[in-house]
Amino acid sequence: MLSRDISALFFNGLGSLERPQSSGSWKMLLLLVLQAAWALGGGQVRYSVPEEAKAGTVVGRLAQDLGLEAGEPEARRLRLAAQGRRASVEVSGASGALVVSSRLDREELCGKSAPCALRLEVLVERPLRVFHVELEVTDINDNAPLFPAARKNLSIAESSLPGSRFPLEGASDADIGANAQLSYTLSPSEYFRIEEENSSSRSKSLFLVLGKPLDRETVPVHRLVLTASDGGRPPLTGRMELVISVLDANDNAPQFNQSVYSVLLPEDAAEGTLVAQVNAMDPDEGINREVIYEIDTFVPPLASDVFSIDGNSGEIRLTGALDFETATFYDLHVKAKDRGTPPLSGHCKVVVEVVDVNDNAPEVWVTSLSVPVPEDAAVGTVVALLSVSDRDSGANGRVRCAVWPAAPFGLVATFAGSYSLVLREALDRERVPEYEVEVRAEDGGAPPLRASRGVRVPVSDVNDNAPAFAQAVYTVLARENNAAGAELARLWARDPDEAGNGRVSYSVAEGGVGGAAVGAGWRPASSYVSVDAESGRLWALQPLDYEELQVLQFEVRAVDAGEPPLCGNATVQLFVVDENDNAPALLPPAGGGPGPGSAGEAASGPGSGALWAWAAWGAPAGQVVAKIRAVDADSGYNAWLRYELWEPRGKGPFRVGLYSGEVSTARALEEADGPRQRLVIVVRDHGEPSRSATATLSVSLVEGAEAALAAAGSSSSSSSSSSGAGLRPGAGAEGGAAAAAATATATTNVWLVVAICAVSSLFLLAVVLYGASRWAPRAAVLSGPGPATLVCASEVGSWSYSQRQSRSLCVADGAGKSDLMVFSPNFPPPPGPAAKETQPEPPALLDTKYITEYGALFSDLKAVGEREQFFVCPVSPEIADNVNACLQEEAKA
Structure with a gap:
């Protein structure tokens, strides 16, 4: 016991003692103390150290306590013997002190045992000795009270009476002594308190005591904190949460959160639509709060087929179709019942108002x-x-x-x-x-x-439309000598009315033509043509003669069958297309008697004639001896005449102009040509087939003076003889020549000079006329009578002849030959209607490209002296558009 006190005094108070001034005295005192302690302790050293001392803390001067000198612990290797468990102390080699090497935990080393002493063995070598050292670890308040769990769940019935006690498990403290003495406190609560009960057992009993009745619906769970405090200085505490659940009793009926549910539902809501979800709350729990829903009453009763409720969820859904037009609102009385014993129930009402939806389209009735x-x-x-x-x-x-x-x-x-x-x-x-x-x-x-x-x-329909023709003016072409009853055209008038108001009948209006031919009077159009009353076909009643009728203009009337009837008119211009049905006819000489430049008529006929003329020996080439005149009653190509010398063939002294008919000398006349030349001239037209006439011309060759006298005689005799008869060929001609010769012999001296002058004058006149005809300006030639002048040529090689006061006619492609431009000769045209522009024909008529002018076309083709011949401008169908260009070229020339 003394050694323990001395040891304690050594370890605890050694540092507090004042060391004396002399180190030797201090050492002496320490040695005496250790020896005394050693003697008292019987050789065992005891130390005391608090737990949780820091590493390095000196527990005691082990070397000194064992009586070792300075330096001796290291020399003799002072150490602790190996222990069975990990030692928390060790011996310092240099000083020989016992120091803390690791954490000392009394609770870990000794648990609840008291006191906590560790026994150590210390070894010293040279010589080997064993010392026993006892180390006591003292307790400090380093452990707080600890409950078995941080949370404690308790269930207490709502019906428990006040004063009821509920045992609790207390806390534990790892410390010992006062550090392990525990006291308990409970967080403030009006319902619970904590009580401790002392018993003979080592631990105290702990109870939770109910202070007042519980109401689960008010406070279903109570959360309290139980605190345990130990007796340490300062004290340490531990806490545990008490979760007290109040067990329910069926003391509450279900209650809806609304007494009335108002719902607006469109009438087009589909089946299965959620109408409303009612919710009834029961403050009880468990089976006491399980609620079952049902609909008690349906208003109106048919709503039972429209609505249904889910007994568990309270969802009211649509099970049928709504119709605003049938019912506008529904009342549903809903009941909620719990499953407690006895069951309690609550009620509410669901008012469903049907909202009208535009689900009905308008309806229209006539x-x-x-x-x-x-x-x-x-x-x-x-x-x-x-x-x-x-x-x-x-x-x-x-x-x-x-x-x-x-x-x-x-x-x-x-x-x-x-x-x-x-x-x-x-x-x-x-x-x-x-x-x-x-x-x-x-x-x-x-x-x-x-x-x-x-x-x-x-x-x-009402008869408010008169028949209307497609054209105001129809131009119809009809060939000459057509058969009676031939269809000329088809007219059509449209009447947009229906039935009888649109049924049209056709007729030829009274009208006609007058003065178409010499000696012809006025004739109605109905004598030439007729129109079918139903079809509008235009028929020819008789063959048409171009020489009698060139243009026939009349009106066709279309009348509907309405009441009153309405009518429409159209003008028809019927142009007769010439056919080559007339042969050329020879005309008498222009002067009426024989002589140079004219031909006397010896015989006449429809197709041939015998003529005679004089020509002077020595006449130069190109001198006109006679001119054959012919006319064709046809027109166009059919009246375009050409003259050909048929006999004599070969190189004779005479030639004939192809289109002028002038017989002229081909070379100078010689005595070898004989006293008389007989020429056969054929006149042909250009028709298909061509028609012709033959003229026989006897040319007597005389001296120049005799020819002049014969010309003068023929001029004087022409005034007394309108027929212009000459000598017959043969004897008559020879007798005339002999008489002329006798006369010339008797008066040679008188007329010699006259003859020479006349021949010279005639020669000069012939040269002048020939030159004028060849080189004179065309405008001067065209201004007076005479042969026509060439103006232009078409692209296909046909020639065009033009003169003033022309009339033109262009025939369609289907006319069977090249188109013609027909012109009148150099005389004022006969009176006739003014030129008009025509309109294009419908397909039912004969197609016509152009009608540039129409009028009286040669009203009297047989009048002698009023024309010399026809002049035509052939125009092919390909260049019909260039007719005006041809005329312009003629005007420029």
Whole structure:
């Protein structure tokens, strides 16, 4: 015991002692103390150290306590013997002190045992000795009270009585002594308190005591904190949470959160739609709060087929179709019942108001229809009565109506839901014979619904249209000598009316032609042509003769069968196309007697003639001896004549102009040519087939003076003889020549000079005329009588001849030959209608490209002295458009 005190004094108070001034005295004192302690302790050293001392803390001066000198612990290797468990102390080699090497935990080393002593063995070598050292670890308050769990769950019935005790498990403290003495406190609560009960057992009993009745619906769970404090300085505490759940009792009925549920439901809601979810709360719990829902009452009763409720969730769903037009609201009485014993229940009401949806389209009915409507009906005429309705309500049931198309009908509202379909514009059956009128109705819903009703309104015909021809003027070409009854054209007049109002009949209006030929009077057009009353075909009643009739103009009338009948007119211009049905006819000489430059007629006939003329020996080449004159009653190519020298063939002294008919010397006349030349000249036209006439010309060759006297005699005799008869060929000609010779012999001296002058004058005149005809300006030639001048040539090689005061006619491609431009000769044209522009023909007529001018075409082709010949401008179909160009070229020339 003394050694323990001394040791304690050594370890605890050694540092507090003042060391004396002399180190030797201090060492002496320490040695005496250790020896005394050693002697008292029987050789065992005891130390004391508090737990949780820091590493390096000196527990005691072990070397000194064992009586070792300085330096001896290291030399003798002072150390602790190996222990079975990890030692928390060790011996310092240099100083020989016992120091803490690791954490000392008394609770870990000794648990609840007291005191806590560790036994150590210390070894010293040279010589080997064993010392026993006892180390006591003292307790400090380093452990707080600890409950078995941080949370303690308790369940207490709601029906428990006040004062009821509920045992609790206390806390534990690893420390010992006062550090392990525990006290308990409970967080403030009006319902619970904590009590401790002392018993003979080592631990105290702990109870939770109920202070007042519990109400689970008010406070279902109580959360308290139980605190344990130990007796240490300062004290340490431990806490445990008490979670007290109040067990329910069925003392509350279910209650709905609303007494009345108001629901707006559109009528187009689909089956299965959630109408409402009622919710009843039962403050109880467990089976006491499980609620079952059901619908007690349906108002109206048919709602039982429309609504249903889920007993567990309280969801009311739609099981049938809603119809606002059938029922606008429903009352559902709902009951909620819990599963407690006995069960308690609560009630509420669900009011479902059906919201109208625009699910009904407008309906349109035609209550009255007055058709057909005459096309002359007055504006404002009522055509139909309509009725419009919509089963929806409010804006969904308000209907707007319109008619389409907007014209010519309109809608007039008479009263609610009734309309009249009236005429707003004048009708025209020919333009629109029938109307499909659509009455469209649209309600005011969103989106709006539409409906329509078609009304068929036929328009009845009124005879308000006269027959109208496709053309005001029809130009028809008819060939000469056509067969009687031949179809000339087909006319057609359109009448847009129907039935009898559109049935057209045709007739030729009174009209005709006069002065078409010499000696012809006025003749009605109906004597030439006729029109079929039904088909409009134009027929020829008789063969047409171009020489008698060139143009026939008349009117065709078209009359419908309406009441009153209406009519229309069209002008028909019938042009007769010439055929080559007339042969050329020879004309008498222009002067009426024989002589140079003219031919006397010895014989005449329809196709041939015998003529005679004089020519002077020595006449130069190109001198005109005679001129053959012929005419053809036809026109165009058929009247275009050409002259050919038939006999003598070969190189004779004479030649004939191809188109002029002038017989002229081909070379100078010689005595070898004989006293007389007989020329056979053929006159042909250009028709197909060609027609011809033959003229025989006897030319007597005389001296120049005799020729002049013969010419003078023939000029004087022509005044007394209109026939211009000459000598017959043969004897008559020879007798004339002998008489002339005798006369010349008797008066040679007198007339020699005259003959020479006359021959020279004639030669000079011939040269001048020949030169003038060759080189004179064309305008001068065209201004007076004489042969025509070449103006232009077409692209196909045909020649064009033109003269002033021309008339033109272009025949279609189907005429069978090249087109012609027909011109009158150099004389004023016979009176006739002014030129007109014609219009193109419909396909039913003979196609005509151009009619540039028409008029009286050669009213008298047989009048002698009023023309010399026809002049034509052939124009091929390919260049018909260039006719004007041809005429312009002629004008420029």
